[in-house]
Amino acid sequence: MRIAIDARLNAYRRGGIPEYTRQLLQAMALEEPRSTFISLQHRDQQRPLVQQPNVKRRTVLTPPHHRLEQWALPAELLRDPPDLLHCPDFVVPLRRRFSAVATIHDLAFIHFPEILDDNARRYYAQVKDSVHSADAVIAVSEATRKDMVNLLELPAERIDLVYEAASPFFSPIELAEDASNTIGGHELRNNRFVLFVSTIEPRKNLPMLLHALKISRERYPERDYRLVVAGSKGWRYQPIFDTVKELALGDVVHFVGGVSNDELRWLYNACRIYVNPSLYEGFGLPALEALACGAPSLISNTSSLPELVGDSAILLPPTSSEAWADALDALWADDDRRAELRAKGPRQASNFSWQKAAKQTLAIYRRVLGLPEAPPTPQAQLEPEPSKLVVPSRDEPLTIESTLDKQSPAKLDGRPDQAVAAELAQSAETAQAGETTLIAELPTSQTEAASGAAQALKARNCLRCRTPMQPAQLQPASQLLLDGQEPRQLQAIYCPNCGSVELVAA
Numbered sequence: 001m002r003i004a005i006d007a008r009l010n011a012y013r014r015g016g017i018p019e020y021t022r023q024l025l026q027a028m029a030l031e032e033p034r035s036t037f038i039s040l041q042h043r044d045q046q047r048p049l050v051q052q053p054n055v056k057r058r059t060v061l062t063p064p065h066h067r068l069e070q071w072a073l074p075a076e077l078l079r080d081p082p083d084l085l086h087c088p089d090f091v092v093p094l095r096r097r098f099s100a101v102a103t104i105h106d107l108a109f110i111h112f113p114e115i116l117d118d119n120a121r122r123y124y125a126q127v128k129d130s131v132h133s134a135d136a137v138i139a140v141s142e143a144t145r146k147d148m149v150n151l152l153e154l155p156a157e158r159i160d161l162v163y164e165a166a167s168p169f170f171s172p173i174e175l176a177e178d179a180s181n182t183i184g185g186h187e188l189r190n191n192r193f194v195l196f197v198s199t200i201e202p203r204k205n206l207p208m209l210l211h212a213l214k215i216s217r218e219r220y221p222e223r224d225y226r227l228v229v230a231g232s233k234g235w236r237y238q239p240i241f242d243t244v245k246e247l248a249l250g251d252v253v254h255f256v257g258g259v260s261n262d263e264l265r266w267l268y269n270a271c272r273i274y275v276n277p278s279l280y281e282g283f284g285l286p287a288l289e290a291l292a293c294g295a296p297s298l299i300s301n302t303s304s305l306p307e308l309v310g311d312s313a314i315l316l317p318p319t320s321s322e323a324w325a326d327a328l329d330a331l332w333a334d335d336d337r338r339a340e341l342r343a344k345g346p347r348q349a350s351n352f353s354w355q356k357a358a359k360q361t362l363a364i365y366r367r368v369l370g371l372p373e374a375p376p377t378p379q380a381q382l383e384p385e386p387s388k389l390v391v392p393s394r395d396e397p398l399t400i401e402s403t404l405d406k407q408s409p410a411k412l413d414g415r416p417d418q419a420v421a422a423e424l425a426q427s428a429e430t431a432q433a434g435e436t437t438l439i440a441e442l443p444t445s446q447t448e449a450a451s452g453a454a455q456a457l458k459a460r461n462c463l464r465c466r467t468p469m470q471p472a473q474l475q476p477a478s479q480l481l482l483d484g485q486e487p488r489q490l491q492a493i494y495c496p497n498c499g500s501v502e503l504v505a506a
Helices: 016-031 069-076 118-124 127-133 142-152 206-219 238-246 261-270 285-292 305-309 321-333 335-349 354-369 417-432 444-458
Strands: 002-006 036-042 055-060 084-087 099-104 136-139 159-161 180-183 186-189 194-197 227-230 253-257 273-276 297-300 314-316 400-402 470-472 479-481 488-494 501-505
Touching: 002 016, 016 036, 016 354, 084 354, 099 127, 099 354, 127 142, 136 142, 136 354, 142 159, 180 261, 186 253, 186 261, 194 206, 194 261, 194 285, 206 227, 206 238, 206 321, 227 261, 261 285, 273 285, 273 321, 285 297, 285 305, 285 335, 297 305, 297 321, 305 314, 314 321, 321 335
Parallel strands: 002 036, 002 084, 036 055, 084 099, 099 136, 136 159, 194 227, 194 273, 227 253, 273 297, 297 314, 400 501
Antiparallel strands: 180 186, 470 488, 479 488, 488 501
């Protein structure tokens, strides 16, 4: 299959649809090595979205949401058209010479039309025609599928349900009891704050939560409840800041803005309680990330959230500040209940994975194209021929993590280990800039000797995100030389999810 993925939005935004696009493309490329995936990226984003041998970056000039994209994008694809185009941003080309699949994340633009400006209103007005034109339509939750049936008049049998997932990066981490972190200019202490994560906008229902916080603080002033709000400003956010001022909560509500993945994982793990009082969600990825990290959670009982969290969180009506204050007070004081929820959360989150989403989405592609089911992919083996170390694209700087013994003077091929690590980092940055870089390659004569160690390394999980590591190969064969010891063969492994690279002495 030659599958094009419309990733133009990734040049302008992070999170949400761009994160869905990146994670799904990465998982599908790993799941389906026989197929070619074409990442359609706007010229403003030169870095490849995903670095895999079967993913090709293709520059397109048509900006996302452009008023002429219904004509311009198909025209750009006339040269070397794909078998199928997947549009994760709701709208497919209505006139096209290839099959098309659309993903619908939510229908917030229908439930809350006031959130749209004129350009957004014009763009989302195409969605109904788009889903009726598409060869297949994916909904990311059962709630969104029901919305599509009721509001877009699309038969339920034409809609495929494929859940999103949290990145494997989000997982429980060990924190010292007195751990603290400064994020967004605020010093935060482990187990001493309530966490809210989302764009700051009306449908996220922050004013109700602020009123609940006010009630709880008046009931139990000695608990010193604090609320951390992690997320960028969306639309119509000023009334939310006005509510903070009116309720005199300015000293205890900390707006830390948009945060990095490392900061976000720390927040999920360090919060005493995570809260999601949203009025409407198409999926609710922050809630799933919080569960994956083991955060005891209070969640709104609306739209997709109940099917997402199951019994691993406490569900509440989003309109009652009294009910939220009662639940907050009870959970804050109940160590056993919080421990129970901390254990349940990761188990619930494990029901959702990008690998599962990739398999289901690939099955939809095959059905649309009239292809048989794919045969099982053989387990990758360490081949005598050279293989390439491909480092996935990331928005954050890549880190090189070395397991070399730092207590002894170490040299690699006569050079200090720091120099080799710097060389690897430079090569990884080159790969991120768009080139496939051959960082390491073992001569054939040494492959058999290294195969046992390489097989063992396959079982090793990434130190950063716990994804299973993949073996790479070194060129030339490198050894770790320590005073008074036999030379030790070096192996390279990398993480296909976060791009971290490790050198391991076999």
